[in-house]
Structure formats: structure tokens, C-alpha cells
Amino acid sequence: MMIIPFHYRRWEAKYEYKFLDCYKKLAITINGETPGPTIIAQQGDTIVVDLKNSLLTENVAIHWHGIRQIGTPWSDGTEGLTQCPSLPGEIHTYKFVVDRAGTFLYHAHYGMQRSAGLYGSIHVSVPNGVTEPFSYDYDKNIILNDWYHQSTYEQATGLSSIPFVWVGEPQSLLIQGRGRYNCSVLSTSSIEAGLCNTTNPDCSPYSMTVVSGKTYRLRISSLTSLSALNFEIEGHNMTVVEADGHYVQPLIIKNLNIYSGETYSVLVKADQDPSRNYWAAVNVIGRQPQTPTGLGIFNYYPNHPLKSPTTTPPTGPLWNDSDYRFAQSLAIKARQGYIDPPPQNSDRVITLLNTQNRIDGYTKWAVNNVSFVFPNTPYLIALKENLTDTFDQSSPPENYDSANYDIYSIAKNPNATYSNGIYRLEFNSTVDIVLQNANTMNANNSETHPWHLHGHDFWVLGYGKGKFDSVNDPKKYNLINPIKKNTVPLHTFGWTALRFQANNPGVWAFHCHIESHFYMGMGVVFEEGVERVGKLPTSIMGCGETKS
Numbered sequence: 001m002m003i004i005p006f007h008y009r010r011w012e013a014k015y016e017y018k019f020l021d022c023y024k025k026l027a028i029t030i031n032g033e034t035p036g037p038t039i040i041a042q043q044g045d046t047i048v049v050d051l052k053n054s055l056l057t058e059n060v061a062i063h064w065h066g067i068r069q070i071g072t073p074w075s076d077g078t079e080g081l082t083q084c085p086s087l088p089g090e091i092h093t094y095k096f097v098v099d100r101a102g103t104f105l106y107h108a109h110y111g112m113q114r115s116a117g118l119y120g121s122i123h124v125s126v127p128n129g130v131t132e133p134f135s136y137d138y139d140k141n142i143i144l145n146d147w148y149h150q151s152t153y154e155q156a157t158g159l160s161s162i163p164f165v166w167v168g169e170p171q172s173l174l175i176q177g178r179g180r181y182n183c184s185v186l187s188t189s190s191i192e193a194g195l196c197n198t199t200n201p202d203c204s205p206y207s208m209t210v211v212s213g214k215t216y217r218l219r220i221s222s223l224t225s226l227s228a229l230n231f232e233i234e235g236h237n238m239t240v241v242e243a244d245g246h247y248v249q250p251l252i253i254k255n256l257n258i259y260s261g262e263t264y265s266v267l268v269k270a271d272q273d274p275s276r277n278y279w280a281a282v283n284v285i286g287r288q289p290q291t292p293t294g295l296g297i298f299n300y301y302p303n304h305p306l307k308s309p310t311t312t313p314p315t316g317p318l319w320n321d322s323d324y325r326f327a328q329s330l331a332i333k334a335r336q337g338y339i340d341p342p343p344q345n346s347d348r349v350i351t352l353l354n355t356q357n358r359i360d361g362y363t364k365w366a367v368n369n370v371s372f373v374f375p376n377t378p379y380l381i382a383l384k385e386n387l388t389d390t391f392d393q394s395s396p397p398e399n400y401d402s403a404n405y406d407i408y409s410i411a412k413n414p415n416a417t418y419s420n421g422i423y424r425l426e427f428n429s430t431v432d433i434v435l436q437n438a439n440t441m442n443a444n445n446s447e448t449h450p451w452h453l454h455g456h457d458f459w460v461l462g463y464g465k466g467k468f469d470s471v472n473d474p475k476k477y478n479l480i481n482p483i484k485k486n487t488v489p490l491h492t493f494g495w496t497a498l499r500f501q502a503n504n505p506g507v508w509a510f511h512c513h514i515e516s517h518f519y520m521g522m523g524v525v526f527e528e529g530v531e532r533v534g535k536l537p538t539s540i541m542g543c544g545e546t547k548s
């Protein structure tokens with residue numbers, strides 16, 4: 001059979017009532033599904049998606065998470081940065097090449113729209129004739145998510161109100177779009193009105209059927225709005241072999257910590273007593289859990305796929321065991337034979353202090369005291385068309401006053417400022433980013449932030465606890481076999497150091513992947529080589545100064 005290196009998809013995004021955790025809620029579907037259809041392609045293939053916006057009164061944009069968009073920065077799908085949003089009734093065409101094998105994602109990148117369920121997976125297989133450094137019998141896809149009963153609008157309104165209304169912890173955890181809310185806590189009249197229905201097929205538990213003796217590659221990813229998660233299959237170890245599309249030195253673990261925006265492949269051998277089923281369990285870590293364990297079934301053929309094990313489901317590590325999380329992050333290294341060594345030095349170091357702040361009575365997140373706000377005209381268009389009065393031309397700060405800032409205390413002055421200024425990077429330069437965590441505006445509290453970079457993979461040079469020491473910590477960087485990623489956790493009261501090459505012409509977001517945190521300003525924007533970007537398609541225009 002001839003392989004056609006071109007994949008054409010017609011997708012329609014629309015709101016539908018779904019019972020993903022048995023509770024009735026409007027969800028954004030693609031062609032009727034959430035998670036949406038999986039894109040299966042081979043390295044080097046071109047993907048074309050015609051996305052029809054049938055959301056009636058809401059704009060849309062889709063980001064292809066982990067795809068670098070080399071030569072197509074206008075297809076990154078980041079509203080306000082690389083495109084105007086597409087309006088109800090419009091069809092927007094995304095066209096890009098999947099240039100690297102691995103497990104990637106797609107999801108809405110407009111306001112907090114991702115939390116309404118617009119997301120899915122992208123599998124890119126290796127080219128013909130190339131073999132992977134591990135073997136397995138079957139490939140399965142598992143997207144983890146958290147789920148809220150409040151709409152995106154109620155959440156966003158609360159976050160941008162005085163007094164501030166926090167979104168709180170999710171009601172459910174979803175495994176491949178399925179969860180289970182305890183309907184019995186609701187009033188009989190709500191249940192009679194059909195608000196919660198445990199027999200709805202939408203919330204039938206995720207069950208993965210395995211055959212004894214076979215090895216499964218589970219492509220596990222997280223697109224949670226808030227929660228850091230721990231994934232475990234009762235009674236089975238797993239071997240991590242891939243992270244964000246890069247091969248990992250095989251690491252055997254009992255359970256996997258996974259942060260929003262990350263993807264991993266783990267190998268699991270069906271090597272336990274086949275006369276019963278086992279739990280697949282997802283637990284909240286990093287924040288005090290108020291959400292029940294998310295449960296799926298690891299089903300040994302020929303047991304019934306929905307037969308619940310009689311055992312107690314795994315409860316995961318202690319939610320506040322940050323040592324456990326640091327240790328797993330540190331243990332993941334690039335695979336021998338597949339190491340892409342980082343440049344030994346960098347041209348520029350940007351240190352980003354992560355803080356929760358206040359601006360005019362509003363609660364915000366900021367980096368180096370600047371809370372990001374979107375421009376009306378997407379940067380990519382503004383820069384190419386010289387519409388430079390459309391955003392703040394001053395560069396955001398490269399550092400914070402580390403000598404006088406106590407990361408373990410509530411800031412003496414929590415006030416921050418707004419800006420839509422961007423970091424302009426010299427094309428082909430090597431850039432280091434040091435993410436520094438700190439205390440929030442609540443005493444003795446620091447939160448985990450998964451940072452995601454668009455348009456690049458970065459090397460993870462190190463993780464540490466406490467305040468980064470700019471003299472001694474760089475001496476401990478892993479410059480031998482660091483893993484490359486596009487999303488990385490910044491652990492509580494810690495730092496994370498990254499290195500990347502500014503070699504992809506375009507405008508790229510770098511932000512906390514927690515939906516509410518980016519919405520509250522926790523992100524920055526990098527530009528490099530924009531003069532090298534080809535002619536922009538007019539389909540990305542139509543808002544702000546690009547209306548004419």
C-alpha cells in the first residue's frame with residue numbers, strides 16, 4: 001500500500017451536552033467527541049485540518065502542542081500571538097508538518113476554552129525502515145484530565161472579579177474522557193431532572209483490554225486545567241521510554257507523576273494473575289486533593305471489561321511529598337544512543353520569578369512582577385507588518401531582585417504591573433531560562449507550575465530546591481544527557497533550568513499550562529527571526545489593527 005504523506009481532516013467544534021463524569025455539562029466536542037479524534041501520522045507527513053467553528057457565539061483556536069511549526073508559525077494556533085481567533089461559522093485551515101516522531105497533543109488555546117473539553121492526541125510514528133529502541137505488542141492512548149461542573153465562563157468571570165473567586169479543585173478526574181461523579185450527593189430532584197445519570201454511556205469507565213504476556217505501550221498525557229496527577233496501574237510496574245517525543249533511558253517506576261501538558265510513553269507488561277481485572281488510578285498530587293481518585297479498568301482478557309476489581313484502588317504518593325516529585329523529575333534522562341547534547345554555554349540567561357500578585361485589587365500571577373496581558377493585534381502579524389504601536393515595546397525584565405527577595409515568605413509588596421511586552425531573542429542564539437518558584441499570597445504555600453514552550457524543545461539542565469544560586473547551581477547542570485521536553489514542572493519552592501536554541505522564526509508563547517494561571521497572566525512571549533517568516537496567510541488576520 002502506498003503511504004500518502006498528507007492527512008486531510010474536516011473537524012467541527014461545537015457545544016454538546018455530555019455526561020463525561022455522569023454529570024450533565026456542556027462540553028466542546030470535535031466531530032461529536034471529547035477527547036477529539038486522534039491524529040495518527042508518520043514523521044514528515046503534512047497535516048491539514050479544516051476547523052469549522054460551530055460554537056454559535058464563541059471564537060476558537062487550536063494549538064498543536066509539541067509540534068514545532070517549523071516554517072509555519074502562523075499554524076501554532078495561539079490566539080493573540082499567532083492568529084486572530086476564528087469566528088462562529090468560519091472554517092480555519094491549519095496546515096503543518098509533523099517533523100518528529102512521538103506523542104503530542106492538540107487543544108484549544110483561546111481564553112480558558114481548553115477546560116471545556118476541546119483536546120485530543122497526535123501520534124507520530126517513526127519513518128519507514130527506522131526501528132524504535134524498544135518493542136511492544138500494542139499501542140494505547142490515554143489522556144488524563146480534570147473536570148469541572150462550572151462552565152469556562154463562570155470560572156473566567158470569577159477569576160477576573162473583585163472579590164476573586166477561585167475555580168477550586170475539580171469535581172472529577174477523567175481517563176480518556178471518562179470519569180465518575182458521586183451523583184448520590186445531589187438532591188433527588190436534580191437526579192430526577194436528569195442532571196446526573198450514572199447509567200449514561202458517556203461515563204462508563206475507561207477499560208483497556210490486555211492479553212496476558214503481551215507488552216503495551218501506553219501513551220499517557222495530561223491536559224488538566226489545574227491538577228498535577230499521579231497515574232498507577234495496580235500491581236504493575238511501568239517503564240518510561242518516551243517523554244514529549246524524546247526517548248528516555250528506560251526507567252522502571254511504580255507510578256508516574258504527570259503535569260499538565262506533558263506526554264509520556266510507558267511500557268507495561270500484562271504479567272500478573274490474568275484471572276481478574278486491575279485498577280488504573282489517577283490521583284491528585286501537589287495540591288491537597290479534594291477530588292476522588294479517577295478510576296479505569298486494566299482488563300485481562302477474557303474477564304468482563306467492566307468488572308470492577310474487588311481490591312482497593314491505588315491512592316498514589318502523599319500529595320505533599322515534594323521529594324518524591326523532585327526525585328522522579330531528576331531520574332528521567334535522555335536515552336543512550338539518542339542523546340542530543342546541549343550547547344555547553346548560553347548567550348543569554350533569563351531568570352523568571354513566579355509569583356501570585358495583586359493589581360488594582362485583582363488577583364494575578366506574574367513573572368518578574370509583570371502579569372501578561374494579550375494584545376489586540378497578534379504579535380506575529382504586528383511584527384511582520386510593522387504595527388509596533390500595538391504592544392508595549394519595552395522588553396520585560398531579565399531577572400528579579402534576588403538578593404532582596406525571600407522566596408519562602410509572602411511578598412512584602414505583592415503589587416505587580418500589566419504588560420504585553422515580549423522578549424526578542426537573537427536568531428540562532430542559545431538561551432537559558434531559570435524558572436524560580438516562590439511563596440504565593442498564602443502563608444507557607446508554593447504551587448507546582450508546568451511550563452510549556454511553543455515552537456521548540458528545550459533541554460532540562462536541572463531542578464533544585466530553594467533559591468537558585470547563579471554561581472554554583474550552573475556548575476551542577478546536566479550537560480551530558482539531559483532530556484529534551486516542551487513542558488516541564490517547576491516544583492514547589494524550587495527552581496528549574498532550561499536551555500534552548502532560538503532557531504525557529506516566529507513568535508512563541510512560554511507559559512504555565514494551568515489554564516487559570518495563564519489566564520491570570522502567568523506567561524511570557526519570545527520572538528526570534530521574525531524577519532525570516534514567510535508571507536503570512538490572510539486567514540490568521542481580521543482582528544485588532546489587521547481589520548483593514
Ligand SMILES: O=C1O[C@H]([C@@H](O)CO)C(O)=C1O
Binds near residue numbers: 356441442
Ligand atoms: O491562583 C490561585 O488562587 C488560589 C488560591 O491561592 C486563592 O487563595 C490558588 O490555589 C491558585 O493557584
